[in-house]
Amino acid sequence: MADELLQQAQELFEGQIDFEGQKKTELISTMILAVSGLLAFILGFVQQNIYVTLWAGLGGAAIAFLVVVPPYPFYNTSPEKWLPKGSGMAGSGIEIDGKRIN
Amino acid sequence: MHSTLVRAQNVFGFFTTVAFCTALLTALSVLLTPQTPSTTIELRNVQVVKGRPHYYSPKKEEYAHIKFDLDADFTSLFNWNTKQLFVWITATYPSSNTSSSAPPSQAIIWDTIINSHSQSHPFNPLELFRKAPTPTKKSKKSTTTKKQEPELQPGIIRLKNNKPKYQITDISGTLSDRTNVTLEVGWNVQPWVGALTWTLPEGTQLGRWKGVKGGKSKVFNMPALKGKSANSETIVASGGTPKAAEASAVI
Numbered sequence: 001m002a003d004e005l006l007q008q009a010q011e012l013f014e015g016q017i018d019f020e021g022q023k024k025t026e027l028i029s030t031m032i033l034a035v036s037g038l039l040a041f042i043l044g045f046v047q048q049n050i051y052v053t054l055w056a057g058l059g060g061a062a063i064a065f066l067v068v069v070p071p072y073p074f075y076n077t078s079p080e081k082w083l084p085k086g087s088g089m090a091g092s093g094i095e096i097d098g099k100r101i102n
Numbered sequence: 103m104h105s106t107l108v109r110a111q112n113v114f115g116f117f118t119t120v121a122f123c124t125a126l127l128t129a130l131s132v133l134l135t136p137q138t139p140s141t142t143i144e145l146r147n148v149q150v151v152k153g154r155p156h157y158y159s160p161k162k163e164e165y166a167h168i169k170f171d172l173d174a175d176f177t178s179l180f181n182w183n184t185k186q187l188f189v190w191i192t193a194t195y196p197s198s199n200t201s202s203s204a205p206p207s208q209a210i211i212w213d214t215i216i217n218s219h220s221q222s223h224p225f226n227p228l229e230l231f232r233k234a235p236t237p238t239k240k241s242k243k244s245t246t247t248k249k250q251e252p253e254l255q256p257g258i259i260r261l262k263n264n265k266p267k268y269q270i271t272d273i274s275g276t277l278s279d280r281t282n283v284t285l286e287v288g289w290n291v292q293p294w295v296g297a298l299t300w301t302l303p304e305g306t307q308l309g310r311w312k313g314v315k316g317g318k319s320k321v322f323n324m325p326a327l328k329g330k331s332a333n334s335e336t337i338v339a340s341g342g343t344p345k346a347a348e349a350s351a352v353i
Binding site: 013014015016017021022025026029030033034036037038040041044045048049050051052053055057059061064065068069070071 | 103104105106107109110112113114116117120121123124127128131181182183220224225227294
């Protein structure tokens, strides 16, 4: 019971996502940050107000953190299909130097 | 990007890159704004008196007390990235009358800091979320009767017969009867991000930035020590003796 709880807590803390999710987070974080930085500069320059640039940039970074950092379910939609346990052991037909390995 | 910690690190790492690039763009955008500063500086009155650097000093030196008129328009130096402007006036004179190879001596007689609008009116985004105070009848009345004064653009200086901030002396201790003295206006633009920029001399041009128009006074000579002879003041004002200081700065 205690072990299960501990494992759940650890999973929550680590917040792992699958490979597709990792690809998505990479793309999303890069896009949000780059666009918000550019937008911050343009908005500030048009309004001639340096504070707009500052707070738009910081706001964009905050959004990027909120969107990307927590392990949302949509980053875990395509889990990897691993082979069943032990399937590689019982004569799976792997050959090394012409010899079958069991 | 597989775990929370790694994602947080990656996002923050790229954020620092983006912040640096935005700051770089901001610093470079300053070059797009044209700058056309102009100043008119004239001497009003100069006196040389004996004095001591401090009360208990046995050393006596000569101090020049230079009154001046300054009309300056630095509004074009205030762009969106300007934090503040430091303006000063130097008295420049040859270090010695005999050798011309020595660089001229310079001493600051007056200076000021002009804050930009963004410096004096900081913007906090939390103010947007704070509840605006509900207008009462009283405040409504006051807003209708009180005229909204137009915000003055920073960078205009108008000083008439202004006293110097600093009485200057020379390393040799004597300043009386010096010749070829000029007053010069200098400035330093301090931006929020980017490089500090200093006075552009008259006639120079850097992209869209023009050198200062004016910027120097006519050449004048220091008078004899006060009290030694009757004619110990150099008064340049056309209308006889200048009135008591009527300094008014619009900054």
